[in-house]
Amino acid sequence: MKEMLKATIKNLFSKPVTVKYPEEPSPPPIGYRGLIVYDESLCIFCTKCEMVCPPGAIKFTYKDNGKKEFHYNPYLCIYCGECVRACPKPGCLTQVENTAEPAVAQDIPEWNLIERKAEESKRKFLAERAKRKK
Numbered sequence: 001m002k003e004m005l006k007a008t009i010k011n012l013f014s015k016p017v018t019v020k021y022p023e024e025p026s027p028p029p030i031g032y033r034g035l036i037v038y039d040e041s042l043c044i045f046c047t048k049c050e051m052v053c054p055p056g057a058i059k060f061t062y063k064d065n066g067k068k069e070f071h072y073n074p075y076l077c078i079y080c081g082e083c084v085r086a087c088p089k090p091g092c093l094t095q096v097e098n099t100a101e102p103a104v105a106q107d108i109p110e111w112n113l114i115e116r117k118a119e120e121s122k123r124k125f126l127a128e129r130a131k132r133k134k
């Protein structure tokens with residue numbers, strides 16, 4: 001009885017251990033990794049990030065002049081941080097605490113087009129490069 005009374009008084013004056021979600025956002029856990037932020041000015045277009053990304057959330061498309069363009073799908077990203085670790089240019093890829101907003105229908109077909117363009121433009125670029133080498 002004495003112990004119970006002690007615990008009751010202690011709990012009356014202690015802070016709640018729960019958060020008032022969704023009114024108050026939950027604090028991110030320690031070591032939490034979120035969305036990828038890309039800084040093109042630091043990029044050397046080595047495509048290592050694309051190669052290591054498990055779900056294929058990073059794609060490069062090739063322009064006719066061979067220049068590469070970075071694309072990132074926050075809805076595919078699993079926040080593993082592999083691309084950040086693989087990137088040889090510090091600060092080029094960073095992870096912020098934010099997660100992606102819920103996907104809207106038009107985001108998905110747009111990404112399908114980027115994926116197709118990435119594959120086709122890369123194939124074309126490599127074929128032309130091989131032709132030039134002959």
Ligand code: SF4
Pocket residue numbers: 036052053054055056057058076077078079080081082083084
């Ligand atoms: S954090 Fe992981 S899943 Fe997200 S883009 Fe980087 S490698 Fe891909």
Ligand code: SF4
Pocket residue numbers: 042043044045046047048049050086087088089092093
């Ligand atoms: S790994 Fe880094 S430097 Fe290489 S293409 Fe990706 S973002 Fe650019």
